[in-house]
Amino acid sequence: MKLIYTHENRLLVNNVKNLLEQAGIETLLKNEFSQGGMGELAIFDCWPELWITQEGKLERAKQLVYDITHAKEQPSWFCRECDEENDASFETCWQCQHNKPE
Ligand SMILES: [Zn+2]
CATH class of the missing domain: 3.30.70 (Alpha-Beta Plaits)
Structure with missing residues (x-):
């Protein structure tokens, strides 16, 4: 391990x-x-x-x-649901678990 x-x-x-x-x-x-x-x-x-x-x-x-x-060369994204900023590697919003927009 x-x-x-x-x-x-x-x-x-x-x-x-x-x-x-x-x-x-x-x-x-x-x-x-x-x-x-x-x-x-x-x-x-x-x-x-x-x-x-x-x-x-x-x-x-x-x-x-x-x-x-x-993975900093990828831009972070903003959740459409709660406007939280998320790291590019996240597939869902860390705060509300809403899916990353396409
Ligand atoms: Zn969110």
Whole structure:
């Protein structure tokens, strides 16, 4: 098992998880629900962590994570439902889950 990605925003971690799984890489999410209820103790250790179970796919997974997290050349988009700005890699609005406009 290798830790491939962690971020304080659970939605970002889930987004990476979905993209890795679409690429055929099995993942395991840890600490998914440890945020909230932690009060003042919301420290780095409690960030959701995305692990991969197949170490042979580590390099491929790293490349995908890099691509996902550095996809800055694509413009972000604004949700038609709630006007929230979303990263280009998101297929649905992080705030209201409305689909990305075509
Ligand atoms: Zn929205």
